[in-house]
Amino acid sequence: MAESHTEHAHHVTSDKVLNSTFLQLTGLMILTIVAARAPIDGPKLLPGFAGIFEGWSTLWFLTNAVALGIAIIKAVQVIRYFMGAQYASGLIRLYVVGGFIGFSLLYILFFDYVARPWEPVRGWENVPSTAFPRDARQDGGVPYPQFPSAKSE
Amino acid sequence: MSSHAHVADPDAPVVYEQYEDISQQQETYIVGMWSFLVTEVMMFGALFLIYSLYRWKFGHEFFIYHEHLSWQWAGLNTFNLLLSSFWMAKAVQAAQLGDHKKQIRLLWQVFACGLVFLVIKSIEWIPKFQIHLVPNNSFVWPPIDEPGLGGSPEHARIFYSLYFSMTGLHGLHVVIGMICMAVLATLVKRKSKVITDYIPTEMVGLYWHFVDLVWIFLYPLFYLIPK
Numbered sequence: 001m002a003e004s005h006t007e008h009a010h011h012v013t014s015d016k017v018l019n020s021t022f023l024q025l026t027g028l029m030i031l032t033i034v035a036a037r038a039p040i041d042g043p044k045l046l047p048g049f050a051g052i053f054e055g056w057s058t059l060w061f062l063t064n065a066v067a068l069g070i071a072i073i074k075a076v077q078v079i080r081y082f083m084g085a086q087y088a089s090g091l092i093r094l095y096v097v098g099g100f101i102g103f104s105l106l107y108i109l110f111f112d113y114v115a116r117p118w119e120p121v122r123g124w125e126n127v128p129s130t131a132f133p134r135d136a137r138q139d140g141g142v143p144y145p146q147f148p149s150a151k152s153e
Numbered sequence: 154m155s156s157h158a159h160v161a162d163p164d165a166p167v168v169y170e171q172y173e174d175i176s177q178q179q180e181t182y183i184v185g186m187w188s189f190l191v192t193e194v195m196m197f198g199a200l201f202l203i204y205s206l207y208r209w210k211f212g213h214e215f216f217i218y219h220e221h222l223s224w225q226w227a228g229l230n231t232f233n234l235l236l237s238s239f240w241m242a243k244a245v246q247a248a249q250l251g252d253h254k255k256q257i258r259l260l261w262q263v264f265a266c267g268l269v270f271l272v273i274k275s276i277e278w279i280p281k282f283q284i285h286l287v288p289n290n291s292f293v294w295p296p297i298d299e300p301g302l303g304g305s306p307e308h309a310r311i312f313y314s315l316y317f318s319m320t321g322l323h324g325l326h327v328v329i330g331m332i333c334m335a336v337l338a339t340l341v342k343r344k345s346k347v348i349t350d351y352i353p354t355e356m357v358g359l360y361w362h363f364v365d366l367v368w369i370f371l372y373p374l375f376y377l378i379p380k
Contacts, residue, residue: 022235025235025238029232032372033224036373091184107202
């Protein structure tokens with residue numbers, strides 16, 4: 001099938017590509033629901049196979065990764081075929097990729113939150129009103145340094 | 154789709170003087186639209202980042218809070234948005250091929266999907282206002298209709314703040330997309346001089362696909378949290 005029309009400067013995505021992308025996206029949507037719900041309802045749905053589903057709750061990390069993985073595949077398909085990045089020029093693709101690289105850089109912020117327990121700061125010790133207190137380490141390996149009480153004159 | 158009128162095309166795009174040719178002009182428009190979408194990615198990105206932090210901190214509790222949301226309604230909305238994106242891509246294709254009748258019909262179909270999305274969203278949202286799950290001073294956790302749900306009220310409040318701000322900002326984008334869709338369909342219908350080629354449809358399309366993209370991530374993050 002001729003996907004390019006000489007009288008147009010742009011690429012016209014064929015019906016075949018659009019239809020198959022839509023079917024893929026619908027299939028992936030169903031898969032993501034099944035992947036998220038099956039572990040929970042599995043023993044109820046298939047009582048005879050309860051043993052198989054027992055380990056599921058411990059696989060929370062895996063099910064999270066599956067859900068996000070599917071979402072990323074869906075997003076890539078939408079960007080490639082519906083938004084036409086697959087057939088776009090290098091400059092356009094650079095912008096497409098650039099935005100998502102910029103987004104991933106935001107996650108550098110996690111360094112701060114991960115490291116907070118490592119270096120306690122006076123005045124921030126276990127402040128209950130903050131969602132991310134600079135709390136002491138819970139592993140018991142490193143003792144929490146005690147600051148001298150403020151203004152001990 | 155190979156049969157086209159090649160002579161005296163009334164739809165022939167206008168090349169403005171600052172561009173070398175039509176392909177450079179169209180590329181410029183698309184790059185411009187994507188630069189705008191990059192800023193949108195960063196705006197939603199900040200919210201996704203905050204969500205990630207709290208999910209990381211209170212992951213197990215987030216599972217309890219999400220039990221009160223309806224994954225069925227949201228699933229229907231996910232399919233609804235996928236369908237609208239598909240029709241939008243078809244509308245762009247119709248615009249490229251100069252089939253304006255089909256293009257206008259598809260644009261209104263996308264508009265209808267947006268409307269269905271907002272109706273389903275209201276079905277989800279309105280009861281939450283009634284049972285005080287909106288994170289203002291009257292916030293109540295556990296919810297009145299499901300007093301058995303556990304978790305701390307402070308953390309539930311964080312979850313519902315994120316839920317309302319993220320789905321709310323997304324809903325606002327749906328509304329803006331629908332306005333663009335209606336304006337575009339009307340302009341095409343009236344054979345407005347503003348529309349000289351398929352590019353306006355492509356721009357609105359890129360925006361609408363972006364709205365769908367955001368929902369692709371919101372759906373598993375809010376409605377399908379694994380245990």
